[in-house]
Amino acid sequence: MTSLSGVFPVLPTPFTPDNQVDEAAFRRLIDFAVDSGVDGIVFPGMASEVETLSAAERGRMVAVLGVHLAGRLPFIVGASHADPVESAARAREGMAAGAVAAMIMAPPHAGQDVAKQAHFYAAVAEAAPGIAIMLQNAPAPNGAALSPEAVAAVAAAVPAIRYVKEETLPCGQHVTRILAAAGGTLDGVMGGAGARFVLDELARGANGTMPALELADAHAALWRAWKAGDRATARAIYRDTLPLLAFQMTFRVRATKEVLKRRGLLDHTGARAAGPRFDAGDLAEIGELIETARPTMTMHPPHA
Known part of the structure; x- marks a missing residue:
């Protein structure tokens, strides 16, 4: 498998007005x-409202x-579950797709028990042979x-774990420490946390980022600029998008969907x-923040 790097946005799950999964809108995204x-692309994840999807809905999408x-x-399937048997089933479902x-x-x-964590992932790997695992390290709860150091251990x-998505704070420091502890045995560590710390993560050796979807074009341009050594352009994109990403930290998927609607x-x-x-003030504010980020948006979808 080619090593995975770059921008891997997590797709949201669109719903119809009667709260059903909207497959046509999903294809557009x-x-x-x-x-x-x-x-x-990544799906499903927390930004996909995965916890609200039935097994049938998730499998269908x-x-x-x-x-x-x-x-x-390439796409990465979200396969998290407290039961390794269920997690492996979700991984196999993704492999089939x-x-x-x-x-x-x-x-x-x-918990923080390395042996218990390793036992969980080993059970998943045994029941879903052949797929690379990305260990997602998220904050409690x-x-x-x-x-x-526990992530690296x-x-x-578990040899099937080839990647890490690191989302605990401070993300940048943790990227540095994971890479140092892993000693080159991982294929990559990606940042999460909505790309709010992306430049620090990349400067510390992260091989990509996994944000929400609404600024996919901006994040792709930032990654290309960074890889080309154009730090000024990467930082300019970061500067223009960060206020919107900070707003999204509170409203999460509702902010993502509002931006996608306005796009x-x-x-x-x-x-x-x-x-x-959102209340009326929030809707006005997100409009201002979209205008701040607009210079970074290179795509103008034909559906607009």
């Missing part, structure tokens, strides 16, 4: 990601992604918030996830 110049993507980009890796969150129930114990990619912004909802 896939095309937007491809056309934006990103390096791959993974299949839709595989068929519609048709090999245009063409996924090249499975992103699996370090389970909180195993959703994740186990493993120390960087778990990965060393002409979604007709309906309904979300199942818990969390704050």
Whole structure:
């Protein structure tokens, strides 16, 4: 498998006005990601409202992604579950649709115990042979918030773990420590946390970022500039997008969907996830923040 690097946005799950999964809108988002110049796609993840999807809905959307993507980009399937048997089943479901890796969150129930974490991942790897695993290290309460050294130790114990998505704070320091502890045995460490710390992560050796989708074109341009050694352009893109990403930190998927709607990619912004909802002032503010980020947006979707 070719080493995975670059920008891998997590696709949101669009819903119809009657709260059903909207497959047509989902295909449009896939095309937007491809056309934006990103390096791959992730689905489902927390930004996909995965916790609200039934097993049937999740499986159907993974299949839709595989068929519609048709090999245009690699995709990573989200396969997190507290039960390694269920996690492996989700990984195999992704493999059947063409996924090249499975992103699996370090389970909180195993705590900081490296042996327990390694046992969990080894069980997944045994039940889903052939797929690379990305260990997602997320903050509590959703994740186990493993120390960087524990992440490297778990990965060393389970050869199927080839990548890490690091989202515990301070992300940049943790990227440095994971890479040092892993000693070159991993294929890469990617940043998460909505790309709010992306330049620090890249400066410390991260091989990519996994943000939400709404600024996929901006993040792809930032990555290209960084790889080309054009730090000034990368920082200018970061400067223009960060206020919107900070706003998104509070409203999460609702902010993502509102931006996508205003970019002409979604007709309906309904979300199942818990969390704050916009009032009139928030809707006015997000419009201002979109205008701040607009110089970084290279794509103008035909659906607009």
